[in-house]
Amino acid sequence: MAEASGGGAGGQFAQDLERLEQIVRRLEGEDIDLDEALRLFEEGVERLRAARERLGAAELRVRQVLADQAGKLRLEDLDR
Amino acid sequence: MGTPLDLFAAASPEGAWTVAEVTRRARAVIEAGLMPLWVKGEVSGFKAYGSGHWYFTLRDKVAQLRCVMWSRDNERLPAPPNDGMEVFAFAFPTVWEERGEFRLTVRHLLSTEAGGLWQVAFEKAKRSLERDGLLDPARKRPLPPLPRRIAVVTSPDGAAFRDIAAVLERRWPADLVLVPTRVQGEGADRELCAALALLSRIPRLDLAIVGRGGGSKEDLWTFNNERVARAVAAVPVPVVSAIGHEIDVTLCDLVADLRAPTPSAAAVAATPDRNELSLKLERFAHALVRALRAPTRHAGERLERAGDRLGAGVSRTLERASARMAEGGARLDALSPLRVLSRGYAVARDRSGAVLRTVAQFPAGLAFRLRVRDGEIAARAGEQ
Numbered sequence: 001m002a003e004a005s006g007g008g009a010g011g012q013f014a015q016d017l018e019r020l021e022q023i024v025r026r027l028e029g030e031d032i033d034l035d036e037a038l039r040l041f042e043e044g045v046e047r048l049r050a051a052r053e054r055l056g057a058a059e060l061r062v063r064q065v066l067a068d069q070a071g072k073l074r075l076e077d078l079d080r
Numbered sequence: 081m082g083t084p085l086d087l088f089a090a091a092s093p094e095g096a097w098t099v100a101e102v103t104r105r106a107r108a109v110i111e112a113g114l115m116p117l118w119v120k121g122e123v124s125g126f127k128a129y130g131s132g133h134w135y136f137t138l139r140d141k142v143a144q145l146r147c148v149m150w151s152r153d154n155e156r157l158p159a160p161p162n163d164g165m166e167v168f169a170f171a172f173p174t175v176w177e178e179r180g181e182f183r184l185t186v187r188h189l190l191s192t193e194a195g196g197l198w199q200v201a202f203e204k205a206k207r208s209l210e211r212d213g214l215l216d217p218a219r220k221r222p223l224p225p226l227p228r229r230i231a232v233v234t235s236p237d238g239a240a241f242r243d244i245a246a247v248l249e250r251r252w253p254a255d256l257v258l259v260p261t262r263v264q265g266e267g268a269d270r271e272l273c274a275a276l277a278l279l280s281r282i283p284r285l286d287l288a289i290v291g292r293g294g295g296s297k298e299d300l301w302t303f304n305n306e307r308v309a310r311a312v313a314a315v316p317v318p319v320v321s322a323i324g325h326e327i328d329v330t331l332c333d334l335v336a337d338l339r340a341p342t343p344s345a346a347a348v349a350a351t352p353d354r355n356e357l358s359l360k361l362e363r364f365a366h367a368l369v370r371a372l373r374a375p376t377r378h379a380g381e382r383l384e385r386a387g388d389r390l391g392a393g394v395s396r397t398l399e400r401a402s403a404r405m406a407e408g409g410a411r412l413d414a415l416s417p418l419r420v421l422s423r424g425y426a427v428a429r430d431r432s433g434a435v436l437r438t439v440a441q442f443p444a445g446l447a448f449r450l451r452v453r454d455g456e457i458a459a460r461a462g463e464q
Contacts, residue, residue, distance in 0.1 A: 027371030
């Protein structure tokens with residue numbers, strides 16, 4: 001769905017990027033043992049896959065804010 | 081003595097006029113004889129009353145004129161004139177009967193100075209914003225690197241929104257929300273303030289762009305309105321201004337967290353490029369593989385040293401594993417190093433499970449366990 005992907009591209013995607021950065025930094029550290037390295041590598045591969053997928057699936061969604069008489073806000077899809 | 085008496089002969093003391101009659105007649109004569117006209121002079125003694133009416137004097141080197149400008153006329157002006165300012169006034173000469181005073185009723189006022197009253201209003205509002213710290217560069221917030229929901233405060237009819245949507249379509253497919261408002265003309269300032277206030281009620285908003293697609297310089301005024309500028313400053317998320325005017329910097333531009341010359345430029349400044357992010361992901365993929373090589377190589381070397389004592393067979397296995405690992409590391413997608421490792425990799429641990437890393441950790445006769453792909457084997461270190 002557009003919102004899930006559009007929104008997701010910003011939110012979960014940001015977390016994936018951040019985690020990937022952490023993982024690479026940690027892997028490049030001196031004091032890492034093999035078990036941890038493998039575990040991080042595996043997680044990194046999974047995060048990469050998810051991030052690629054999110055980026056590919058993102059879609060622009062365009063809406064307009066409307067206020068009803070009681071002043072309540074509503075978001076309505078806009079035709080473009 | 082005779083001449084003045086002759087003049088007075090036209091009216092006797094009995095026929096004396098009242099003061100009101102004189103001023104009324106004078107007013108009628110003046111209003112009939114002096115048509116509405118443009119007057120050029122210097123403003124002095126300016127005073128604005130609570131009623132909204134303005135009183136001031138226009139003067140030049142030899143004379144002065146009292147002036148009034150009613151609130152219904154002066155409220156169309158961006159700002160009152162400063163004392164000493166050269167102006168053109170379009171005025172009706174009249175007599176103020178209550179005071180018996182000759183004066184001008186000013187209907188319109190133009191400053192002859194650069195920028196005119198607009199410039200005066202701009203400077204005044206700017207000082208006021210400055211006093212309240214709203215122009216402090218430290219106030220400017222960084223834009224979120226990956227905005228999810230972006231609101232655009234602009235006219236639904238203008239090109240601004242279309243331009244922004246077009247940029248986001250190819251660049252960063254976010255959740256785009258139009259907050260429609262007029263951006264020029266009578267009352268546009270109030271509408272714009274209301275639209276900006278609405279932003280705080282849009283859930284999960286990351287960023288706002290406020291602007292217009294271009295237009296005349298006079299139409300910029302809405303964005304130079306002090307109340308609009310304060311409404312921009314009060315928006316709870318970072319704001320990018322896109323007023324569509326390269327040369328003139330508006331108050332909204334000064335208050336916004338970032339100024340962009342056009343709506344398209346604002347959309348570019350506010351978002352990452354999807355293609356660049358794809359490249360960044362690929363760089364991460366390579367970095368992961370590269371990063372894993374070091375710990376696996378170190379572990380391999382350690383095992384190799386231990387392996388000398390375990391027997392040449394294990395050593396050969398390790399060599400092959402190392403070689404495969406190096407190949408596997410080159411292409412992440414084609415060959416996972418995990419799989420390579422599983423083909424002949426082993427980790428030595430002591431009884432407590434701690435990984436054995438150095439030769440010193442393998443005294444002769446030490447019992448330890450080797451972990452391989454499908455389980456563990458018991459092993460013992462030979463003579464040094």
